[in-house]
Amino acid sequence: MKQDHIRICNFSNAKGGVGKTGIGILTARFLAAAGYSVLFIDSDLYNNSATYHFASTPEEIQGRSLAEALRSNDAVSNIIHSSYTNVDYIAANMQLMKLRSINYPTFKKLLRVPGIEDTYDYVIIDSPPTFDNFVCAAVYASDYIIIPFQLSQSDIKASSFYFDLLDEEFDNILETHKFILTINRVQYRSNETAEDSWNNQYRSLARDTFREEAFTYCKNFIEVPERSSFKAAIDIEGKLISISEERLFSSFRSIAGLLGAVTDSVTQF
Ligand SMILES: Nc1ncnc2c1ncn2[C@@H]1O[C@H](COP(=O)(O)OP(=O)(O)O)[C@@H](O)[C@H]1O
Numbered sequence: 001m002k003q004d005h006i007r008i009c010n011f012s013n014a015k016g017g018v019g020k021t022g023i024g025i026l027t028a029r030f031l032a033a034a035g036y037s038v039l040f041i042d043s044d045l046y047n048n049s050a051t052y053h054f055a056s057t058p059e060e061i062q063g064r065s066l067a068e069a070l071r072s073n074d075a076v077s078n079i080i081h082s083s084y085t086n087v088d089y090i091a092a093n094m095q096l097m098k099l100r101s102i103n104y105p106t107f108k109k110l111l112r113v114p115g116i117e118d119t120y121d122y123v124i125i126d127s128p129p130t131f132d133n134f135v136c137a138a139v140y141a142s143d144y145i146i147i148p149f150q151l152s153q154s155d156i157k158a159s160s161f162y163f164d165l166l167d168e169e170f171d172n173i174l175e176t177h178k179f180i181l182t183i184n185r186v187q188y189r190s191n192e193t194a195e196d197s198w199n200n201q202y203r204s205l206a207r208d209t210f211r212e213e214a215f216t217y218c219k220n221f222i223e224v225p226e227r228s229s230f231k232a233a234i235d236i237e238g239k240l241i242s243i244s245e246e247r248l249f250s251s252f253r254s255i256a257g258l259l260g261a262v263t264d265s266v267t268q269f
């Protein structure tokens with residue numbers, strides 16, 4: 001552990017397919033490459049692709065899961081080492097279905113224990129694409145909320161609606177949490193001028209749609225480019241992203257920096 005206190009980061013959006021899992025996984029890997037110890041918690045019972053990413057073999061899981069951690073109120077015994085240095089994880093499975101009525105403080109209580117608080121610099125929680133007690137429990141436990149979305153009208157509207165739901169549900173969430181709004185899969189076209197670009201129209205729409213308070217912590221959107229190497233890094237075990245992939249690399253350096261990490265030493269993750 002390098003930091004004086006643990007930082008809990010939730011990647012969430014009620015909308016699916018926006019990049020919560022992929023950006024969460026790569027953020028965890030970037031932080032780990034910078035020397036921080038990271039615990040990744042997969043809480044997506046429908047699409048536990050982060051579990052597939054981190055588990056070398058299905059046998060490695062051996063009954064250890066987030067559902068079991070919640071059932072037994074013991075997260076530490078359900079932690080599994082991944083094949084990435086500095087990344088451990090807790091797996092998701094369909095058993096989580098039975099725990100969907102959990103109280104908001106449950107997740108926080110599970111994580112604020114010896115063996116986690118004094119071991120990890122970062123906890124990354126990947127949430128399912130919905131708005132329910134489970135998502136709210138992850139939000140309640142977290143210090144940072146990263147909301148990825150894509151440059152489409154429906155993503156922008158759904159994501160700002162998700163932000164508003166959180167603001168309604170929790171007292172003073174803008175004081176207790178730091179929001180990082182992340183535009184994902186941006187396609188940069190070299191032959192478009194900055195003034196008339198298609199992307200800019202959507203950036204303006206996003207600026208106008210999110211309430212100003214969404215930018216209290218991070219004043220602007222973080223952008224992650226659309227890249228086949230993003231997909232390859234998630235789907236092909238051991239495929240790393242290097243500093244030569246400038247734009248993609250710098251997106252994750254920015255996210256890690258906003259999460260309070262010192263990242264100068266990282267050249268691949
Ligand atoms: N920036 C990107 N470049 C290329 N592919 C991406 C990018 N972001 C997400 N994807 C791909 O899009 C799909 C959905 O992303 P995912 O992270 O699973 O979304 P969510 O968790 O929000 O449902 C995955 O196949 C993922 O690899």
Ligand SMILES: [Mg+2]
Pocket residue numbers: 020021022044047126127128
């Ligand atoms: Mg997901």
